[in-house]
Amino acid sequence: MSSFVVALDVGGTSMKGGLVTRSGEIVLAERRATPRDEGPGTVVQVIRSFIADLAVAGGGTPAGVGLAVPGLVTADAALYSANIGWRDVPAGDFVSLDVPVMLGHDVRTGGLAESVLGAGREVSDFLFLPIGTGIAGAVILGGEPYGGTAGWSGEIGHIPVFPAGETCACGQVGCLETYASASAVARRYSARAASPATAEQVAALTLSGDPLATEVWEDAVEALSLALATYTLLLDPSAIVLGGGMSEAGRTLSDPLADRLRARLTFRDAPPLRPAALGVNAGMLGAALLGWRAAGVPDAGATWSSDVLKSSRLA
Amino acid sequence: MSSFVVALDVGGTSMKGGLVTRSGEIVLAERRATPRDEGPGTVVQVIRSFIADLAVAGGGTPAGVGLAVPGLVTADAALYSANIGWRDVPAGDFVSLDVPVMLGHDVRTGGLAESVLGAGREVSDFLFLPIGTGIAGAVILGGEPYGGTAGWSGEIGHIPVFPAGETCACGQVGCLETYASASAVARRYSARAASPATAEQVAALTLSGDPLATEVWEDAVEALSLALATYTLLLDPSAIVLGGGMSEAGRTLSDPLADRLRARLTFRDAPPLRPAALGVNAGMLGAALLGWRAAGVPDAGATWSSDVLKSSRLA
Structure with a gap:
């Protein structure tokens, strides 16, 4: 061979x-x-x-x-x-x-790569969530990605986290992606700020205390905490593995997200958040x-x- | 033997x-x-x-x-x-x-029984959702119930469908169960009506055009449509099997629910709703x-x- x-x-x-x-x-x-x-x-x-x-x-x-x-x-x-x-x-x-x-x-x-080689190597059931221009996840069960009945599983970017919220490009209202993707963070900040900024810049502005950046960042974290609480309650994962451009913000994202996820779960523990490897x-x-x-x-x-x-x- | x-x-x-x-x-x-x-x-x-x-x-x-x-x-x-x-x-x-x-x-x-013997006999991946005093689901994958990492899967009754909504008995806000369980429907109607009613009576009042009953019933349907859209987007099931006391309302529940679920999904079809057998x-x-x-x-x-x-x- x-x-x-x-x-x-x-x-x-x-x-x-x-x-x-x-x-x-x-x-x-x-x-x-x-x-x-x-x-x-x-x-x-x-x-x-x-x-x-x-x-x-x-x-x-x-x-x-x-x-x-x-x-x-x-x-x-x-x-x-x-x-x-x-x-x-x-x-x-x-x-x-x-x-x-x-x-x-x-x-x-x-x-699959994160499961076999990366951040999911020690666990068998987890969510792989790359947060980039868009948001889609991989539902990993028993170490393997689960595709669903017809291959449409993992569309966590379009679950309705704020049902009375903003309209998403998909035509629905309040989708996770429309608040928490890197492009959404940049778009939502830039629409209200004097000058536009990337998601990476919004993260940095948040750290420096900029009120508008903080508001946009907190909306993203809130939307993600709702989606991850939902995933946790439905599927009881061992971990949530965060990847994609937004996860480059490191603890600026994962610390408040872990706090809010924990606060949203009363009768069960929150799964740990791990950076993709x-x-x-x-x-x-x-x-x-x-x-x-x-x-x-x-x-x-x-x-x-x-x-x-x-x-x-x-x- | x-x-x-x-x-x-x-x-x-x-x-x-x-x-x-x-x-x-x-x-x-x-x-x-x-x-x-x-x-x-x-x-x-x-x-x-x-x-x-x-x-x-x-x-x-x-x-x-x-x-x-x-x-x-x-x-x-x-x-x-x-x-x-x-x-x-x-x-x-x-x-x-x-x-x-x-x-x-x-x-x-x-x-498991619905999967092997009942409404899920012809499909392998579906949600079994008994809606009674409380709401919990069984995530059926490959014909078998999936328990999650530690046995906590299927807690769909406590996913946050209305994050700015009413407080649930679990301590969280806007849980599905607090709007759509049989006891929630009875409680929410009775709190505002001249005389109390059971969920079954609220369903009957809805059919006869009672405005308060209709409002309470529509909130339940709306909450369920949000939860089922989320489940569908995450797990791409073949069907959703509705059981429990609330499902006794038959098409008074399933017709508007199927309509709203369909309307909540843009880029994919809605799975069929089936009554538990x-x-x-x-x-x-x-x-x-x-x-x-x-x-x-x-x-x-x-x-x-x-x-x-x-x-x-x-x-």
Whole structure:
């Protein structure tokens, strides 16, 4: 068997690709743009070239290919993505080589990586919650992402936390995402401030006592505490793993969030909040796990050391 | 092997016991009071006598015993119940006979019965939601109830649907249960009306156009639609199975609830709402399944016909 797999994390603006060995070493990593504006056919072509180029760079045929893609997805096909625009793309269309391929949902594949290699390594049932431009979660049960009946699970960004609140881009009212995503924090601050700011800047302004930033930040924390209390009451997780751009605020986010979550639960303890361990590489590392699963190595990752991961972090 | 198991559904006010054959026939059913006021020791004693009496009535030693109990529970012990007051009662303490025993959580055991025998027979992933004096759900995944990390899953009655709303008995604000349980509907109507009414009467008054009843009923429906939209977005179930006293209102509840749930979901369909099939017997029938599992017959129930169930409904 070949010594490496090709792993690709396909996002709406860019794709992260890599060659990952059976022992978890990332021997090559590269980023390319996702040509979303040129239509789904071009995106599929560019993915196919990217995978072929990575395989050539690896010096041979990979043992398998794993892809993390957005939207509705099975292991064998990318069924639908509003973001990219494709419908019913078989896994084989992404790969010109005759090698086994496995697809996974982008957030759930990141959650798989956190489960097997990262912040969820010691627990089996948790929520992986990357908070970035949008918010979607991966429901991890028994160590594996749970997709739901049709692959639509984990849409925590659109649960109604403030039913009398602001209108979300999805058309509903009071969704978590419309208060607590990085773009929502930036948007809500900038709409009322003299000059615009990013979520990172709003976090810094909050620390320095700026009243408007504090208000916007507290709304985000309040919305997250409602969503996480709800998740905890429904699913009784061991932990909540926070990732994405917003989690870069560190304790500026997690300290008040942990306090409010605890205060919202009376008859049970709050699960601990943990920072995600794999950062922006979670999706690509999860795709590598899928690639090794496709190659018939389902327990890949169990032996990957966190040192290997640390040393192989992408720049 | 003996031809029957003893099944017991232990509630806070009464217990439903039965003898159930391997083919699913309820050959005997009996109800006794739960002497909660006399303390947990007495409750355990009364359960033990009840089980012994049922076994004698069956004419021999049962193949197994299954018990559905409230609170925190494993298959081997009733760990904690605020309602009954016990702590760490081993399964063997409930049974004086030397037969295998299996415990289950009351709501989840009812959900197991609906999954194996009832409204969830054709689907594998659904929410069983009995709405009675209180509200708790059973998260059914892959046909089996999911308990969470520590047995606290399914507490949907206490998710914050109206975060700026009324205070719940649990100490939190805006919990589903404080708007949508049968007791909440009766309490909220009676607090404002000239004369008190039960939830059933409020449902009837709503149908006849009474404005106060309509307002209270719509609050309940609104609260439920928020909770079910949240559940749907998080877990993507195949169906939602409504049970308990409130569901006796039939389409007075399910029609407006289905409409509002649909309206709350933009980018995905709403799961169908189904009435529970087993009524007040769900817990006892689930306990019978546990009894057969304890006896080494894990697939009991698969062959039980719905005719048998219909003919064996308790009075």
